[in-house]
Amino acid sequence: MLLPNRYKGKLIIVEGIDGSGKSTQIDLLNKWLINQGKQVYFSEWNSSDLVKSTTKLGKSEKMFTPSTFSLLQATDFSDRWENHILPMLKAGVIVLADRYAFTAFARDVARGVDRDWVRNLYSFAPMPDLALYFRVPVDIAVERILSGRANLKYYEAGMDLGLSDNKVTSFRLFQQRIISEYDAMVDEFGLTVIDGTAPVQKQQKNVRQIVRKILQGWEGLDQPMVAPRRRRRSVQVETSKEEVAQ
Amino acid sequence: MTPSEFYGAGFPYRPTGELLGKLIVLEGSDGVGRSTQINLLRTWLESEGYAVSDTGLRRSNLTQPGLDAAKLGHTLGRQTMSLFYATDFADRLENQIIPALRAGFHVLSDRYFYSIIARDIVRGADPVWARKLYGIALKPDVVFYLRGDIPTLIKRMIHGRGFNYWESGMDLHLADDLYDSFCLYQSRLIEQFDQMAEEYGFVTIDATRPIPVVFEDLKRKIKPLLEEEISQI
Numbered sequence: 488m489l490l491p492n493r494y495k496g497k498l499i500i501v502e503g504i505d506g507s508g509k510s511t512q513i514d515l516l517n518k519w520l521i522n523q524g525k526q527v528y529f530s531e532w533n534s535s536d537l538v539k540s541t542t543k544l545g546k547s548e549k550m551f552t553p554s555t556f557s558l559l560q561a562t563d564f565s566d567r568w569e570n571h572i573l574p575m576l577k578a579g580v581i582v583l584a585d586r587y588a589f590t591a592f593a594r595d596v597a598r599g600v601d602r603d604w605v606r607n608l609y610s611f612a613p614m615p616d617l618a619l620y621f622r623v624p625v626d627i628a629v630e631r632i633l634s635g636r637a638n639l640k641y642y643e644a645g646m647d648l649g650l651s652d653n654k655v656t657s658f659r660l661f662q663q664r665i666i667s668e669y670d671a672m673v674d675e676f677g678l679t680v681i682d683g684t685a686p687v688q689k690q691q692k693n694v695r696q697i698v699r700k701i702l703q704g705w706e707g708l709d710q711p712m713v714a715p716r717r718r719r720r721s722v723q724v725e726t727s728k729e730e731v732a733q
Numbered sequence: 734m735t736p737s738e739f740y741g742a743g744f745p746y747r748p749t750g751e752l753l754g755k756l757i758v759l760e761g762s763d764g765v766g767r768s769t770q771i772n773l774l775r776t777w778l779e780s781e782g783y784a785v786s787d788t789g790l791r792r793s794n795l796t797q798p799g800l801d802a803a804k805l806g807h808t809l810g811r812q813t814m815s816l817f818y819a820t821d822f823a824d825r826l827e828n829q830i831i832p833a834l835r836a837g838f839h840v841l842s843d844r845y846f847y848s849i850i851a852r853d854i855v856r857g858a859d860p861v862w863a864r865k866l867y868g869i870a871l872k873p874d875v876v877f878y879l880r881g882d883i884p885t886l887i888k889r890m891i892h893g894r895g896f897n898y899w900e901s902g903m904d905l906h907l908a909d910d911l912y913d914s915f916c917l918y919q920s921r922l923i924e925q926f927d928q929m930a931e932e933y934g935f936v937t938i939d940a941t942r943p944i945p946v947v948f949e950d951l952k953r954k955i956k957p958l959l960e961e962e963i964s965q966i
Contacts, residue, residue: 552744555824559795562816562820566809607865
């Protein structure tokens with residue numbers, strides 16, 4: 488169990504396997520919220536500068552074991568948490584995260600790491616105010632990934648697990664294991680399931696509806712570039728949009 | 734080896750296999766003489782015909798460059814540092830220590846995870862969280878806790894490498910200068926070690942005595958451990 492978010496800001500995260508469409512959805516959500524005059528901070532999985540060179544080394548030299556992979560990604564998350572996410576939440580910002588601790592709970596356990604051990608690693612991270620899980624069948628995800636890029640990467644395909652010598656087969660088996668972990672977490676953590684096979688626009692409409700509910704009555708930090716909502720009536724909508732674009 | 738020989742779940746995806754060598758850990762404060770004793774023990778064990786491998790914090794091929802660079806900057810948070818060190822530890826355990834033990838090498842470890850969690854806890858980490866993190870750790874065959882008092886540590890630091898930022902715990906802002914900070918920081922670490930000595934069953938060695946005396950003491954305590962090995966064969 489993760490502790491509830493006791494900070495002023497709102498934490499909204501997306502989860503799902505590769506090719507589930509979650510990044511597209513959170514990107515649209517991000518732009519929409521900014522347009523609404525909200526202060527938003529976006530954080531992406533595995534993006535800390537501090538850990539980058541080590542991750543690169545481990546991947547290129549295939550040095551990772553399931554445990555070191557898990558620990559290094561937790562280090563990456565912790566660095567983003569301590570330097571960005573936590574201060575932003577305290578300041579009253581909406582933090583959007585493309586992947587969160589649940590990615591580790593799904594992937595690392597699919598790699599054979601102990602379930603409770605990895606949950607302890609992330610126990611400093613609060614439960615998001617909204618955790619969206621984009622569920623897609625493995626076939627659709629595989630098709631999306633393979634049509635979009637030339638090559639599957641070694642760890643992405645779960646080649647380190649030795650499930651198959653064929654990258655596509657290995658990817659499919661690995662993703663299937665991850666899906667099972669995600670599915671089990673829907674109840675464990677109360678993830679909100681979004682049908683990732685629905686049209687993009689329809690999914691986004693659904694997402695915005697849910698987010699609107701979460702933000703109802705909540706006063707966060709305003710964007711200094713935009714007039715506060717209450718006073719907006721006196722400001723032309725067109726002008727405020729232009730200001731946002733700058 | 735069964736999982737009960739780990740502090741927690743260990744590495745469930747990979748069987749550990751039979752470990753023929755002994756894992757011998759030397760713990761204790763900065764300047765207590767651990768590395769000196771490790772060098773003496775290594776020479777002695779090799780002269781007795783044993784194969785020896787040694788290891789110590791921050792020596793993992795995976796994390797060493799990144800962790801060294803991170804320590805030079807000023808954005809490395811307390812929790813991030815804990816996890817980075819845990820990555821280093823896991824890499825060495827899986828890729829160096831366990832394979833060496835399996836091959837029949839005795840492993841001399843200059844510190845283990847106890848030092849890491851002592852430092853983490855002194856910096857505000859949750860002691861339960863820190864201990865669970867090291868559920869991956871193999872239980873050593875013996876842990877020697879080289880216990881020195883502050884005056885002994887200071888004498889050795891000045892005689893040796895001098896004071897530095899991390900060993901003085903300057904990041905904790907306990908005092909304005911390296912000397913005062915060293916005294917306060919190391920006292921807190923000793924408190925943690927003393928607590929763990931009981932919890933984890935360390936063999937406490939009085940390290941305020943001269944180096945050769947401590948060495949003879951360690952030898953005397955290690956010998957039976959190795960002989961029990963031979964009598965089994």
